[in-house]
Amino acid sequence: MIARAIFWGALALLPLMVKTDFVLTIFIYAFIFGILGVTFDLVFGFTGQLSMFHPAVFGVSAYMTHLLVVNAKLPFWLATLPAAATAVVLSIVVGGICFKFRLKTFYFAVVTLAFSEMARLIVMNWNSVTNGTLGLVVSGKPTIWWPGAGVVAIKGPVAWYYLTLVWLAATVFVCARVLRSWMGRAFGAIRLNEDLARTLGINVFRYKLVSFALGSALASFAGGLYGYYTGYIDPGYLGINQSMEVLAMVLLGGQGTLTGPIVGSLVLTGLPHVIDLRAEARAILYGAILIFTILVMPRGIVGTLRAWRARRAA
Amino acid sequence: MTQLVLGQVLNGAIVGSMYGIIALGITLTFGITGIVNFALGEFMMIGAYATFALAERGGLPYPVAVVPAACIAAAAGYLCNKAFFRFTRGNLVNGLLVSIGLISVFESAVLWYWSATPIEMHYVLPGAIRLGDVTLPKMKLLVFAVIVVVIVLTYVGLARTWLGRASFAYAQNAEAATLMGVHTERLVTAVMLYSTGLAGLGGALYASLYSLEPALGGVYVLKGMEAAILGGIGSLMGSLWGGVILGVIEAVGSIFLPTAFRDAYGLVVLVAILLFRPSGLFGDET
Numbered sequence: 001m002i003a004r005a006i007f008w009g010a011l012a013l014l015p016l017m018v019k020t021d022f023v024l025t026i027f028i029y030a031f032i033f034g035i036l037g038v039t040f041d042l043v044f045g046f047t048g049q050l051s052m053f054h055p056a057v058f059g060v061s062a063y064m065t066h067l068l069v070v071n072a073k074l075p076f077w078l079a080t081l082p083a084a085a086t087a088v089v090l091s092i093v094v095g096g097i098c099f100k101f102r103l104k105t106f107y108f109a110v111v112t113l114a115f116s117e118m119a120r121l122i123v124m125n126w127n128s129v130t131n132g133t134l135g136l137v138v139s140g141k142p143t144i145w146w147p148g149a150g151v152v153a154i155k156g157p158v159a160w161y162y163l164t165l166v167w168l169a170a171t172v173f174v175c176a177r178v179l180r181s182w183m184g185r186a187f188g189a190i191r192l193n194e195d196l197a198r199t200l201g202i203n204v205f206r207y208k209l210v211s212f213a214l215g216s217a218l219a220s221f222a223g224g225l226y227g228y229y230t231g232y233i234d235p236g237y238l239g240i241n242q243s244m245e246v247l248a249m250v251l252l253g254g255q256g257t258l259t260g261p262i263v264g265s266l267v268l269t270g271l272p273h274v275i276d277l278r279a280e281a282r283a284i285l286y287g288a289i290l291i292f293t294i295l296v297m298p299r300g301i302v303g304t305l306r307a308w309r310a311r312r313a314a
Numbered sequence: 315m316t317q318l319v320l321g322q323v324l325n326g327a328i329v330g331s332m333y334g335i336i337a338l339g340i341t342l343t344f345g346i347t348g349i350v351n352f353a354l355g356e357f358m359m360i361g362a363y364a365t366f367a368l369a370e371r372g373g374l375p376y377p378v379a380v381v382p383a384a385c386i387a388a389a390a391g392y393l394c395n396k397a398f399f400r401f402t403r404g405n406l407v408n409g410l411l412v413s414i415g416l417i418s419v420f421e422s423a424v425l426w427y428w429s430a431t432p433i434e435m436h437y438v439l440p441g442a443i444r445l446g447d448v449t450l451p452k453m454k455l456l457v458f459a460v461i462v463v464v465i466v467l468t469y470v471g472l473a474r475t476w477l478g479r480a481s482f483a484y485a486q487n488a489e490a491a492t493l494m495g496v497h498t499e500r501l502v503t504a505v506m507l508y509s510t511g512l513a514g515l516g517g518a519l520y521a522s523l524y525s526l527e528p529a530l531g532g533v534y535v536l537k538g539m540e541a542a543i544l545g546g547i548g549s550l551m552g553s554l555w556g557g558v559i560l561g562v563i564e565a566v567g568s569i570f571l572p573t574a575f576r577d578a579y580g581l582v583v584l585v586a587i588l589l590f591r592p593s594g595l596f597g598d599e600t
Contacts, residue, residue, distance in 0.1 A: 050407055101589050105406050106350050110539055111588060114581040117536075125574040240532065244414055251411065280426040287418030294408050294415070295401050 007259060011165055015158050022273075024157035028229060030262075030269040031164035035171050035222040037249045037261025039215040042175050044247075045255035046184070047211040048191030050105060052113035052243050053094055054219055057087045059238035060119060061220035062227035063130060066138050076142035080224045087220035088213050090119075095212035099205050104194075113240070120238035135234030138227050160229060167225065171218050172258050178214065179258075187211050248290045254300025263301050317447040322565040328454045330561020331461040335516040336538025337545060337553035338465055339509035345548040346485045347502050349399055350406060352413035355535025356420035357510040361387040361517025362526050363424060366435055369521075376438045380518040387514020388507045395506040403502070417532060424528040432525035439522075457519045462554065464515065469550040481505070485548075540584045546597020555596060560584075 015024060036058060043051045061083040068079035094115045098108055123130050130136065141153040142163075154163055178184055186207040189197035198204050227233045236242075245268070253264025268289070272282045297304050336354055343351045364386040368379035394416060402409035439453040472478030483491040484501055492498050520530070537560060545556025560580045567579035587595065 050410070097585070097589065101592060103588065103592070106344075106410060107543070107588065107592070109410065110543060111585060113536070114540070114585060118578050118581055121575055121578050125572070244418060247411065247414065278426075280422040283418050283422035283425075287415040287422070290415035290418070291398060291412050294411050295398060298408070 004259070008169065015161050021157045024161050026270050026273055027266070028157065028160050028164050030266045031161075031168045032222050032226050032229065033246065033249060033269060034168050034262040034265040035164075035225075036219055036246050037253070037265050038168070038171055038175055038258055039219040039222070040246050041250050041255060041258070041261045042179075042187075042218075043211055043215040045250060045257070045260075046179060046191065047187040047208060049208060049212065050109045051212065051215075052109050052240075053091065053116050053212075053216070054246055055238050055240070055242035056116040056119040057091065057216040057219050058223040058226070058242065059123060059233075059235070060090065061087050061223035062233050062237055063123060063136070063223075064220075065224035066136060066227050066233060067129065069140060076140070076224070076228065080221055083224055084217045084220040087216040091213045091216035092209060095209050099208045099212075113243075116238065116240075116243070120235055123238055124235040130235070133235060135232060138231045138233060140228070142228060164225060164229075167221060168262065171221070172262075174218060175258055183207065183210060244290075245286065248286050248293075250300075251293050252289055252300055254302035254304070254306075257300070257302045257306075260300050260302035267301070318569060319566060320446075321448045322569055323562050324448060324450060325454075326562035326565025327558045328458045328561070329565065330541070330558035331458050331554070332516055332520060332534065332557070333537040333541040333560055334465060334554040334557025335461050335512055336534055337541035337557050338468060338550060339512045340535075340538055340542040341545075341547055341550060341553045342468075342505055343509045344542075346481050346505050347403065348406065348485075349402060349409040350413065351399070351506075351509065352410055352535060352539075353394070353416035353420065353531075354413075354509065354513045354538060355531030355533070356417055357387040357391055357513035357531075358517035358520065358534055359420065359424060359526075359528065359531035360390055361514030362521040362530065363428065363517075364514070365518040365521040366433060366526060370435055376435075376522060380515065383518040383521075384511050384514040387517065388511035391506050391510020391513075392503070394510075395503060399506065400502075417535075421528050421531060428528065430527060430529075432527045434525040435521055453522055457523060460519060461516070464512070465550070465554045468512075472550065477504075537580070540580055543594055544584055544587060546594025549594065549596040552594060552596030556594070559595075 011027075014027065018024065036054065040051070040054050043049050043054075061080075064083035064086055065076070065079045068074045068082055069076055072079070074082075094112060098111055103111055124133055126132075141155050143151050143153050145151050154160060179187070186197070186202050189200065189202055190204055190207060194204055223237070226237075249264035249268050250261045251264070252267060253262065254260030268286070271285070277285065293300060299307060336358060339354045339357075340351065343349050343354075361383045364383035365376070365379050368374045368383060369376050372379070374382075398412050398416070399409060402412050437453075439451075439456060442449045442451045443455065444450075472481060480491065480496045480501060483494065484496055484498055488498055516534075520526075520534075538557070541556035541560045542553050543556070544560060545552025545554070560583075563583050564576050564580050568576045571579065591597075
């Protein structure tokens with residue numbers, strides 16, 4: 001509890017102490033990927049379903065949000081909602097198919113990956129709407145009503161820092177509430193033993209679908225934010241690499257925890273900037289970290305720290 | 315039109331046999347050792363680049379270069395097994411994740427050394443055979459023949475020999491197999507060596523037909539995975555059929571439907587088949 005308060009408090013106060021845009025930018029990226037990581041962990045770490053559909057949700061919602069703002073003239077905030085709704089519909093269709101036919105582990109991963117690839121192909125080839133491989137330039141910025149200043153655009157590192165931090169905190173809050181409810185118990189039961197969960201009267205199909213759809217809905221906001229922050233969207237958002245990076249973050253931080261993915265995202269986003277590496281070396285490092293974590297520290301940073309603390313207390 | 319379709323069917327079958335050889339490796343490793351080796355495509359890539367290095371830079375004739383190239387891939391597979399996969403046995407997801415990490419490592423390493431520019435080998439076997447109105451390059455036919463022979467030999471080898479029975483026994487019940495005198499450690503190593511060697515051979519053959527780029531492994535392992543699931547995990551001949559069917563669907567699909575979605579046609583069929591026959595076309599019903 002105290003550790004958690006210190007963690008969030010430190011993040012909230014950071015811009016007061018650190019004034020360099022460089023550091024804040026790293027944190028902004030880490031927060032956005034943190035949202036993605038936490039929601040992925042909801043499906044993978046807490047419900048035990050290795051979904052590869054996350055990048056599709058991320059990319060599709062980034063496109064949807066931007067296109068709704070440009071074509072339907074919606075404000076950014078309003079545009080995130082249809083994007084989230086689309087993410088939910090997509091994941092109910094994909095998840096519904098996979099779970100109805102009881103695809104597990106490896107089969108589930110391959111089929112969700114297949115759907116993700118289909119989404120990427122559609123986005124890449126629907127030139128009239130998405131501009132194909134060239135991608136789209138996102139020029140606007142979300143606006144906010146601020147006391148005393150009226151409606152202002154959110155720009156500059158400090159404003160974005162707080163926007164993404166608040167969003168991340170909200171995502172974690174929602175996930176934490178869900179996980180502490182009866183739904184969270186059902187997710188855990190499914191992860192530990194699906195057949196046993198079924199005999200206990202848990203509707204396995206329904207709760208898997210709830211977890212999958214909820215994870216996608218919350219992840220969709222990360223897509224919208226990321227597109228607007230970087231000012232550029234391309235089909236690479238839906239690529240397998242994206243899946244791999246999020247997976248590495250969650251595993252390194254600690255699967256089955258809510259702070260883990262954030263820690264993992266901070267480390268993996270920060271690392272390449274702290275030690276200057278070329279892109280290839282960075283990818284090698286990602287892979288090596290992934291392998292190392294699984295073999296040596298399967299519970300990740302947060303999981304290992306918790307185990308260590310529990311051992312000391314005992 | 316008929317000629318076009320017929321030509322595409324043949325072309326698809328040849329590309330599909332490439333998927334088949336990767337699918338065979340996937341089926342073998344998963345069926346026997348229970349490890350999902352998502353990195354098999356990378357061993358194929360290693361085989362392809364090794365062939366290129368040996369034949370173009372080292373000046374070896376192509377047929378001579380194929381064997382050491384496959385051996386290099388198998389050696390890399392041996393090292394990965396000793397260093398990583400050995401520790402992930404019995405945990406499917408961990409094995410999957412380790413191999414995803416390996417993809418990133420291998421692909422970037424090759425990207426670093428060779429850059430992303432596609433490279434091509436000189437023609438190994440020029441000339442083509444005309445079948446009616448369909449022309450087929452000789453090299454493609456040769457590659458197809460080699461792959462079919464390798465897969466059939468593997469099937470016969472496992473169906474008829476003691477080693478095959480030992481493998482099936484191990485797959486069914488590892489403990490019982492140990493009690494019956496199967497060296498499980500050696501068996502698993504052998505399966506890893508063989509599957510990565512096969513992938514390396516696939517890569518060496520690939521190098522004679524198409525241009526090489528570091529990302530080819532990722533593409534082919536996905537196709538191989540699809541082919542293996544399509545044919546039915548655990549079915550050796552199913553992997554060949556799965557690969558050929560997949561290749562033909564893609565090739566024929568892109569005549570009638572937009573070529574841009576080529577990769578999606580196989581996926582649609584795969585998902586459809588998984589829904590109605592979760593064990594694949596040639597897999598056991600259980």
